[in-house]
Amino acid sequence: MLRVGLTGGIASGKSTVASLFTERGATVIDTDRIAREVVEPGMPTLAALVNALGGGILDRDGRLDRAALRRRLFADAVTRRTVESILHPVILAELDRQAGRAQGPYQVLVVPLLVDGRHEGLVDRVLVVDCSEETQIRRLMARDGETRENAIHMLASQVSRELRLAAADDVIVNDGAPEELAAQVAGFDRKYRELAAVH
Secondary structure, three states, X not given: OOEEEEEEOOOOOHHHHHHHHXXXXXXEEEHHHHHHHOOOOOOHHHHHXXXXXXXXXXXXXXXXXXXXXXXXXXXXXXXXXXXXXHHHHHHHHHHHHHHHHOOOOOEEEEOOOOOOXXXXXXXXXXXXXXXXHHXXXXXXXXXXXXXXXXXXXXXXXXXXXXXXXHOOOEEEEOOOOHHHHHHHHHHHHHHHHHHHHHO
């Protein structure tokens, strides 16, 4: 099974690209969705996070307060490493389990920290969704209500755009119109089906 690792910086458009691959019949497995599932109330991973960081990461209903946790992650590298050490092994194990059972012409594994975490060995090809940093900042401000200062700080906490592009086998540029994005995905869908046929 050909496995394509879909990655990109925050607010680059990974979810939109993943949806376009799903529409074309690819099997898409998203680690962001897995990350949400493994921290549902009652899950051992949530208990481990609370044990490490305290009850302040929970909302009134006992669910993980994602916005509050994300602010802490981007503000403090030690907290980020602690959370990653708890979450990443669980998420990667579940990703591997789901990928091992999934069918389809090829698989797209959505892993935002594919390059940051040096997980490129999980996949056969690395597909980076790229856009200008100014576009990312604008999207973060519009989508998440972040201040410009916070958005810049979030970008700075991730691996650089240059390193991400250097790790890429394929690149989708997401600075233009939606139809341009769809056309790029269609082209890569054809390419991956051809590669999967000889994989």
